[in-house]
Amino acid sequence: MNCNETIDILLVEDNPNDAELIFRALKKNNVTDKLHLVEDGAEALDYLFCKNSYSQRERSNFPRVIFLDLKLPKMNGLEVLNEIRNNEITKLIPVVILTSSMEDSDIKEAYDLRVNSFIVKPVDFLQFVETIRNVGTYWLQVNHYPL
Amino acid sequence: MKDSTIVLLQKEIDELKERNGFLQKKLKRFAQAFENSSIGNSIIDLSFRFMYLSSSALTQLGYTNEELSLTSILDITHPDDIELTKYQYDKMLSGEADHVKFEKRYLKKNGSIVWVGVITTLLRSSTDGQPVHFLEQFDDISAKKEAERLLVESELKYKLLFDSMLDGFAYHEIILDDDGVPVDYVFLTVNHTFELLTGLKKNEIVGKRVTEVLPQTEHHWIERYGDVALHGGKVSFEDYSVAFDKYFKVTAYSPEYKRFVSIFIDVTEQRKIEIELNKKIEELDAYFNNAVDLICIADTDGNFIRLNPEWEITLGWSLKEIYAKKFYDFIHPDDIESTLNTVQQLKEQTPIYNFENRYRCKNGDYKWLQWRAVPSGNRLYAAARDISEKKQMDVILEKRVLERTNALEVAYKEMESYSYSVSHDLRAPLRAINGYSKLINEEYSSVLDTEGHRLLGVIQENTLKMSQLIDDLLNFSRLGRSSMHYTEVDMKAIAEKAMQEILSLYPNREVEFVIDDLPPCSGDSAMLKQVWLNLLSNALKFTKQVKRTKIEISFTQTDDFVVYILKDNGIGFDMTYKDKLFGTFQRLHSIKDYEGNGVGLAIVRRIMNRHYGEVSAYSEVGKGATFYLKLPRKEV
Structure with missing residues (x-):
């Protein structure tokens, strides 16, 4: 894995099917193909803070947006979000939560941790593709954020 | 003349001379006495006119001899005494008396009155015995008169006092038998209060013996009085008299030998009250000593004043051991502070209910006591109950409640994580x-024929159905857990809003919707809207075959409840299965004819239950269905 490439999206997703469908949706709609997949929360933090298997990664390269699933092995999405927000170098990176289900308590906690978006992944594929395209376009092409 | 005759004459002359000198001397002495006597002397003629007054007489009357000379004595006599004076003087003139003695008032020159005692003598001629004039001697007796007046006044006062004193008073004389032993007594006098207290009349008993008047008199009364009458001194005692059926408090003394005075008051009422009081005290003592609670009188400094035997029984200490210490000495160290606070409240005269602390038993154990105490100044009247067993039970119960709560919490957490997993893991x-x-x-469109596409379509359709089912189930389970936000809910507004949302899903349906001015109810607005959404979507679902759907919402109400009524003109249902209507996953129609997963009405029922309300339905097949929502008007 060439981990020194600059990427647009860090996708934190343990379900490879979901990951594939997201990747396809983004690529097919020409949003981006510069996406890096990590499969759990711990790996996400390793990537961001260049630790363990990512110790060789160029520190100054950060994703423009993080797509974060909530239900993850080892460390759940909210814990990852908390780490990101509490670290000086990562605290401003936009984080979008992509989850299978809407729980009131999750939304509230995510917003307490200054999440940027909270998105429920639709079961219907057409709606799913549309949602991913919208989210990707918005954060990578419409939105501005501090450098 | 013979010498002897001369001698005789000379002797007679000498004798006369001597006699004259004697008379002269006598007259002089008389005049001196008349003039100088401290008694007032006056010579009064037969017409009652002053002829001459001695200086003492003048001093007493305040006049001079010139002023009174030839003035009638009646002119300076008090008008009320003129008749008396005339009468007394006439008595002498008529020869009835040669002197009189009486008291009268003169008017002094300064107008004041002087009481005088008068002795008047009618002087007669020594030769023919004819009255010559009066010699009146008088003396000022004002002081005596005043003393008399005071005496009368004082006697009157004592008489009044005697009669009006609140004590009965009786004066008696003791009667002795031949051996000198007191056997009886006689009433000499009694006062008015005596009459009131005894009911005896003075005039009926004075001079009579007590054994005559009151035959029931006990001998010890006579003995006691006899002792006083014979030996003097004073006794005071309180005793019961059979004769009067009364208690008397008596003081007796002897003013003279064999006589005695008894002064007494009726204390029957006080005695009766005392007896009653003693009875009450005995009763209270009985309660105090037999109570199953620990009762005590103590002071705010911690001293025990009185304890009942239950203290010994409960704590094992002897009462003596408890009395020897302060109550703080028995209290568990951890309870001292709360006890001090409680005593402070009692000091401020606030009664205490249900205060609890621990007392040390003789064997070292502690007993839980529950207190009630009433203060009165620095005294505390307190009762305590041994609640140690209850306390032990409470501890066990608390432990059990805690265990069950924990178990419940574990189950709840499991349930939470279960539904969390369901919602995430089943959807992916x-x-x-x-x-x-x-x-x-x-991507394989070209290699699939129509049937292939259809089959894939069925797969996709079912994934969506299952997704909906998961949503509904999760909603249903959330309804049981989520907290209620009670407000006054405008039911008409939320029913109309729900209807709009439902109609937007059925744009091609022709629907007649009638809604009354529904009264508000108390509840969770979001949940109640869900109820309308479910019922209205059902109504539209089951009226799809009628040409024109008609939905009416009306209400009826009582003081406590509102019943909202939703009526449609759809296919209705068979009342045989009404019990299954609100069950989870229960469907009364085939899925082919009517879509749905059987959760909608179950959700309605759950929401109604959480509002302490009810839902029911009535229908006849083919004649529409009516749903009744009964909700409290005020928060339960």
């Missing part, structure tokens, strides 16, 4: 099935 595969079958549709 559905999304994969739906997504990948869609990809086949798109």
Whole structure:
């Protein structure tokens, strides 16, 4: 894995099917193909803070947006979000939560941790593709954020 | 003349001379006495006119001899005494008396009155015995008169006092038998109060013996009085008299030998009250000593003043051991502070209920006592109950409640994580099935025939149904857990809003919707809207075959409840199955005819239950259905 490439999206997703469908949706709609997949929360933090298997990664390269699933092995999405927000170098990176289900308590906690978006992944594929395209376009092409 | 005759004459002359000198001397002495006597002397003629007054007489009357000379004595006599004076003087003139003695008032020159005692003598001629004039001697007796007046006044006062004193008073004389032993007594006098207290009349008993008047008199009364009458001194005692059926408090003394005075008051009422009081005290003592609670009188400094025997029984200490210490000495160290606070409240005269602390028993154990105490100044009247067993029970119960609460919390947490997993983990595969079958549709379109596409379509459709089912189930389970936000809910507004949302899903349906001015109720607005959404969507679902759907919402109400009534003109249902109507996953129609998963009405019932309300339904097949929502008007 060439981990020194600059990427647009860090996708934190343990379900490879979901990951594939997201990747396809983004690529097919020409949003981006510069996406890096990590499969759990711990790996996400390793990537961001260049630790363990990512110790060789160029520190100054950060994703423009993080797509974060909530239900993850080892460390759940909210814990990852908390780490990101509490670290000086990562605290401003936009984080979008992509989850299978809407729980009131999750939304509230995510917003307490200054999440940027909270998105429920639709079961219907057409709606799913549309949602991913919208989210990707918005954060990578419409939105501005501090450098 | 013979010498002897001369001698005789000379002797007679000498004798006369001597006699004259004697008379002269006598007259002089008389005049001196008349003039110088401290008694007032006056010579009064037979017409009652002053002829001459001695200086003492003048001093007493305040006049001079010139002023009074030839003035009638009646002119300076007090008008009320003129008749008396005339009468007394006439008595002498008529020869009835040669002197009189009486008291009268003169008017002094300064107008004041002087009481005088008068002795008047009618002087007669020594030769023919004819009255010559009066010699009146008088003396000022004002002081005596005043003393008399005071005496009368004082006697009157004592008489009044005697009669009006609140004590009965009786004066008696003791009667002795031949051996000198007191056997009886006689009433000499009694006062008015005596009459009131005894009911005896003075005039009926004075001079009579007590054994005559009151035959029931006990001998010890006579003995006691006899002792006083014979030996003097004073006795005071309180005793019961059979004769009067009364208690008397008596003081007796002897003013003279064999006589005695008894002064007494009726203390029957006080005695009766005392007896009653003693009875009450005995009763209270009986309660105090037999109570199953620990009762005590103590002071705010911690001293015990009185304890009942239950203290010994409960704590094992002897009462003596408890009395020797302060109550703080028995209290568990951890309870001292709360006890001090409680005593402070009692000091401020606030009664205490249900205060609890621990007392040390002789064997070292502690007993839980529950207190009630009433203060009165620095005294405390307190009762305590041994609640040690209850306390032990409470501890066990608390432990059990805690265990069950914990178990419940564990179950609740499991339930939470279960539904969390369901919502996440069941959806992901559905999304994969739906997504990948869609990809086949798109990317292998050319190698699939129509039937292939249809089959993939069925797969995709079912993933969506299952997704809906998961949503409904999760909603249903959330309804049981989520907290209620009670407000006054405008039911008409939320029913109309729900209707709009439902109609937007059925744009091609012709619907007649009638809604009354529904009264508000108390409840969770979001949940109640869900109720309307479910009922109205059902109504539209089951009226799809009628040409024109009609939905009416009305109400009826009592003081406590509102019943909202929703009526449609759809296919209705068979009342045989009304019990299954609100069950989870219960369907009364085939899925082929009417879509749905059987959760909608179950949700309605759950929401109604959480509002302490009810839902019921009535229908006849083919004649529409009516749903009744009964809700409290005020928060329960």
